[in-house]
Amino acid sequence: MKVVIAIAPEKYRDEELAEPVAALNSAGIAFDIASTRPGTCTGMLGGKTIAGISFDDIDPKNYNGLIIVGGSGCQTHLWEDDLLVRLAICFFETGKVVAAICLAPVVLAKAGILKQKKATVYDSPVAVLEMKKGKAVLVGHPVVTDGRIITANGPPAAKDFAAAVVKELKDEFR
Template structure:
């Protein structure tokens, strides 16, 4: 079992990567960190993570799920990343788990996989507009699972988010 964790190269939300990674590790699930390019990525509150693969070099066949981490870097970089959008579409098309937390559910909306689905997001005027524009039914719950898609609204939901992902995989 292997999960791809997609993060922005700068200003990803630390807990939204680290808490799920620990939860996955505790369940003997491997994680691989990907970003726009390989190398050291910096979190919003001081954590660092090594991206060992770039989005362009990911083969969805090698993974059971993709988890898109939030933070302001998600809005700055990931919302408009064509390679990440392609990955989200491919994972979803293969029926694999697609998950996003905080500001990153907008990536799912822009990838076109949310029409008719219930989803949540960290609430900002831009994120709410994008989720609704993407055809989702916006929920106020901190974690929402709709089919193979899991969304969460921010760092305080990180552990529940990780458990929801595992419940679809194990």
């Protein structure tokens, strides 16, 4: 089993990457970290990580799920990334886990896959507006699962978000 974690090249939210990475490692689930370009990416809190691949390099057939990390860089670099939006659609249409936290659920809204789905997002006016445009049913919980879509509203929810993603991935193989 393997997933891909999508992050912005700068200003991703450090704990929204760290918690899923820790949970995936603990569960023995392999992952690749991808961004708009391969190379060093910098978090909002100063952390650095290496994106081993770019979104261009992702073949959804090789992965069981997609996790999109939030942070202010998400709005700048990921919301309008057509390739990431298409990847989210592909993962969703093939019944794979699609997960996004903080500002990242907007990518799913822009992909059209949150239409009439329960979801949550970081409570910023522009993010809430984009979620409503995508016809998401906004729920005031830190982590929301609707089918194979998992959304979370920000850094305090990162650990529970990671646990929900791992649970959904493992349930697929029971």
